[in-house]
Amino acid sequence: MAFTVKFWGVRGSLPSPQHPSKQEARLRHVLERFAMDPKVNAKDFVDQLPKEIKNGYGGNTACVEVTSGSNRLIIDAGSGLRELGEELMRNGYAKEPRDTHLFFTHFHWDHLIGLPFFTPIFLTNQAVHLYAVQADLENVIRTVFKKPFFPVPFEQLQSQIIFHKLEPRKKQRIQDFDITPYQLDHPDPCWGYRIERKGKVYAHCVDSEATRVTREDLGLDAGLYENADLMLFDAQYTMMEAVEKMNWGHSAAPIGLDIALRENIKRVFFAHHDPGATDEKIVDAERQTREYLNAYTEQQRRAGKQVREIEWGFAHEGQEVSL
Ligand SMILES: [Zn+2]
Ligand SMILES: [Zn+2]
Structure with a gap:
């Protein structure tokens, strides 16, 4: 196994915890179903529940962890980063000096708000490396810790914080990973x-938003996608919503599938779920995506062309994918 990718936050725009009344309604519904079949044991019963009732997709925003052994890269500091920090602490992360490598895609709140709650930045024996292509990285991070936004000023953080400016489309070796930034839309x-x-x-x-879909439009940024084993793609909207919300900066699953099929991508997971999307709505978006792919496959088959098998789904918090 080369490395593992874990999704700590797959919600977009704003953390979206489930309302207590919804949790209660779900619990009641599950117990009623369970009571109808007294012979089934609890584990089998839970295993066969549909996703939207069993556990859903999670409410934390953008944070992805990439690991191989003790090597670790983190992408984005959404609210999912807090729980990643807690997990690292539980595993003895802070017992010895460590270097954490955190990459920002951009600085919208949903990719930033977890940073002041990432425990290692408060510890003296920790070095936290922050990376971005954007030249204002340091200024943005210092602002996050400014009063009245946060009680602990940047200067009082106990860890050593080191800023790194990345060059667009330039590959860098960090730990034992090669990482290259490409521009999105x-x-x-x-x-x-x-x-x-x-x-x-x-x-x-x-x-x-993936407004540049063709290879010609993408130019050098096509390099982001080529022959990837796994792609995490923005599918905040259904296709209908994507049309209504043009220029809002987010895409839809069928657009990601088109790119994946053309670029020989093996597995695709969709993320940045809309904060207003219930788990039921995300399941429905998954159904619409399946219909789209089935229709496309059938159309290609009629034209005498084969469509390659592709593994895909809507990402959920806590999901791990091994490559
Ligand atoms: Zn976002
Ligand atoms: Zn954004």
């Missing part, structure tokens, strides 16, 4: 990342 400049190790490739493509 978003209202404020946003950079996706291609991460490579031992011949396997992860393409991180959130946030993006």
Whole structure:
């Protein structure tokens, strides 16, 4: 295995915890179903529940962890970063000096708000490396910790914080990963990342409207997608919503599938779920995507062309994918 990608936050725009009344309604519904079949045991019963009832997709915003052994890269500091920090602490992360490598795609709140709650930045024996293509990285991070936004000023953080400016489309070796930033299509400049190790490739493509779809339009940024083993793609909207919300900076799953099929991408997961989307709505978006792919496959088959099998789904918090 070359490396593992774990999604700590797949919600877009704003953390979206489930309302207590919804949780209660779900619990009641599940117990009623369970009571109807007294012979089934609890584990089998839970295993067969549909996703939207069993556990859903999660409410934390953008944060992805890429690991191989003790090597670790983190992409984005959305609210999911807090729980990643807690997990690292539980595993003894702070017992010895460590270097954390955190890459920003851009600085919209949903990619930034977890940073002041990432425990290692408060610890003296920790070095936190922050990376971005954007030249204002340091200024933005210092502002996040300014009063009245946060009680602890940047100067009082106990860890050593080191800023790194990345060059667009230039590959860098960090730990034992090769990482290259490519530009996405978003209202404020946003950079996706291609991460490579031992011949396997992860393409991180959130946030993006993917307004440049063809290879000609993409130009050098086509390099982000080529032959990726796994792509995380922005599917905040259904196709109908994407048309209504043109220029809002987010895409839809069928657009990601088109890119994946053309670029020989093996697996695709969709993320940046809309904060207003219920788990039921995301399941429905998944159904619409399946219909789209089935119709496309049938159309191609009639034209005498084969459509390659592709593994895809809507990402959920806590999901791990091994490459
Ligand atoms: Zn976002
Ligand atoms: Zn954004």
